[in-house]
Amino acid sequence: MKSTGNSILITGGGSGIGQALAHRWHDAGNHVIITGRRQQMLDDAIAGRERMTAYALDVTAADAVEAFARQVVSDHPSLNILVNNAGIYSAEKITAHRDIADAEDMVETNIIGPIRMMNAFIDHLSGQADAAIINISSGLAFVPFPAAPTYSATKAALHAYTAAIRPLLKGKVEVIEIIPPQVQTELTPGQSTDPNSMPLNAFADEVMALLHAADTPAEVCVEGVRYFREAEAKGQFNDALNMLAKYS
Template identity: 60%
Template sequence: MKTSGNTILVTGGGSGIGLALAQRWHDAGNTVIVTGRNAAKLDAAIAGRANMSAMTLDVTDANAIAAFAKEVIAKFPGLNILVNNAGVMMYEAAGARRDLTDAETTVITNILGPIRLTDALVDHLAAQDGSAIVNVTSGLAFVPLPKAPTYSATKAAMHSYSVALRVQLEGKVEVIELAPPAVRTELTPGQSARENYMPLDEFADEVMALFAREPTPVEILVQNVLPLRNAEANGNLPAVLGMLAAL
C-alpha cells in the first residue's frame, strides 16, 4: 500500500483510532474522507485540513451504505483505499436469557457494515491503481474477552473474512488487516484513562511505521498485540484467556 498520493475513506473517522490514523494519512500527503454518524465530531476532525472531507454515514443502514457509495465515488473518483474501522463494543452478561439488542447491533455494525460497504465499493476499487481494503479487527479476534463475547466473535469473523477476501482479490485489491491491542480510546466507558492500555498516539505512530514497510504486511500488528495474536501458536491461549477473564 502506498503511503501517499491515495484517496482514503476511513469509516468511524471522527474519533479514536479512526481519527488518529485519518489525520496521520492526511499529514502524509493523502486525500482523506472520514465518515461517522456524529457530524460535529467529523467537522472537528477535518477542521483546518485541506483535502480532508467529512461525510455522514450510519454503517448499520444497508440503504444508506448503497447511497453513500454512489455519492462518495461521484465526489472522489480517485478513491482507492477503504478503511473499515467503524465499530462498537459492549459488555454482555450472556450467562442467562437476556435482551439481545446489544449483541445484534454489534453484529450489524462490526460484520455486516464492513461487508456491505466493501461490496458497494469493490468494483470501483478493483479499477483503481494501488487499491487496498484495510479491515480493522482486534487482538480479541484471536483470544476473546469473555465479558465482550459478541464483539470478540465479530472481530474473529472479520479476521476470517479478510483472509478469504485477500485470496479472492489477489492481483486486484490489496487486503490488509489491522488488529489493535487495547488502546486508550472511548470505545468503552473509561477506556481512554486506563493506564495499562496503549496510548493512542503511540499506537498510531507504530501503525504508520508498519504501513510504511515494503511490502506492506498483510497484518498490521504492533508489539502490544503480539501476545494475543500468537497465543494459540505459542500454546499460551489458556493462560491469556484466563488473564482476560479476570479483567
Template identity: 60%
Template sequence: MKQSGNTILITGGGSGIGEALAQRLHDAGNTVIIAGRRRETLEAAIAGRTNMHAMTLDIDSPDAIEAFAREVIAAHPALNVLVNNAGIMRYEDLGARRDLNDAEATITTNLLGPIRMTNALIDHLKAQADAAIFNVTSGLAFVPLVAAATYSATKAAIHSYTISLRDALAGQVEVIELAPPAVQTDLTPGQRTREGYQPLGEFADEVLALLGQSPTPKEILVERVKFLRNAEAEGRFDAALAAITALAKGGGH
C-alpha cells in the first residue's frame, strides 16, 4: 500500500481504533472519509482537518450500504482504499437459553457488514490504481474469548474471508488484515481505562509503523497481539484460552 495520496474510506471511523487510524492516515497525506451512524461524533473526529470527510452509514442495512456506496463513489471518485472497521462487541452467557438479539446483531454488523460493503465497492476498487482493502479482525479471531463467543466467531470468520478475498483479488486489489489486541477504546463499558489493555495512541502509532514497511505485511500484527495470533502454531492454544478466560472471569472484561 502506498503511504500517501490515497483516498481512504474507514467504516466506524468516528471513535476508537477507526478514529485514531483515520487521523494518522490523514496526517500522512491521505484524503480520508469516515463513516458511522452518529453525525456529531463523525464531525468531531474531522474537526479542523482539510481533506477529511464524514458520511453517515447504517452498516446493518443492505440497502443503506448500497446507497452509501453509490454516494461515496460519486463524491470521491478517487476512492482506492476501504477499511472495514465498524464492529460491536457484546458479552453473552452460553450456558443457558437466552435472547439471541445481541448475537444476531453482532453477526450482522461484524460479518455481514464488511462482506456487503466490500461487495458494494469491489468493482470500483478494482478499477483504481494502488487499491487496497483492510479488514479489521481481532486477536480473538485466533483464540476466542468465551464471554464474547459470537464476537470472537465473527472475527474468526472475517479472518478466513480475508484469506479467500486476498487470493481472489491477487494482482488487482491488495488485501490486508489488521488484528488488534485488547485496546483502550469504548468498544465495551469501561474498556477505555482498563488496565493491561494497550493505549489507543500507542496502538495506532505501531500500526502506522507496520504499514510503512515494504512490502506491506498481509497481516498487521502489533507485538501485543502475537500472544493470541501465534498461540496455536507455538503449541500454546489451550494455555492462551485458559489465560484470557481467567482474565474475563476475574473482572477483566
C-alpha cells in the first residue's frame, strides 16, 4: 500500500480506531474522508486538519450509501482507498428466548454495511491507480467471544468475505484485512481504560508500520492479536475459547 498521496475514505472515522488511523494517514500526507452517524463527532475529528473531510452516513441505509458514493466520487475523483471500519457491539445472553434486535443491527452494520460500501465503490476503485480496500475485522473472528456470539460471527464473516474477494481483485485493487485485538476504545463501556486492552495509540502506530512496510501484508496482525489469529493452527483454539468463556 502506498503510504502517502492517497485519497482515503474511512467509515466510522469519528472515534476510536477509525479516528486514530485517519489522523495518522492525514499526517502522512494523505487526503482523508471520514464518515459516521454523528456530525458533531465528525466535525471534532477533522478540526484543524485541512486535508480531512467529513460526511454523515449510516451504512445500514442502502439508498443513502449509493447516493453517498455518487457524491464522494464526484467531490473526490482521486479516491483510491476504502476502509471499512464502522461497527457496533452488543453482548448477548442466548440461553433463553430474547429480543434479537441488537443481533440484527450488528449483522446489518458489521457485515452488510461493508459489503454495501464495497459494492458502491468497486467500479470507481477498479479504475484507480494504487487502489485498495481495507476491512477491519477482529481477533474474535478467529476465536469467538461466547458473550458476544453475533459480533464474533460478523467479524468472522468479514474475514471470509475479505479473503474471498482478494484473488478476484488481484491486479486491480489491493485487499487488506486489519485484525485488531481488544483495543482501548469506547466499543464497550469501560474498554477505553481497561488495562487488559491494547492502548489505542500503540495499536495505531503498529498498524501503520505494518501497512507501510515495503510489502504490505494481506493480513495486518499486531503482536497482541497473534495468539487468537493462530490459535486454531497451533492447536490452541479450545484453550483460547475457554479462556474467553470465563468472561461471559
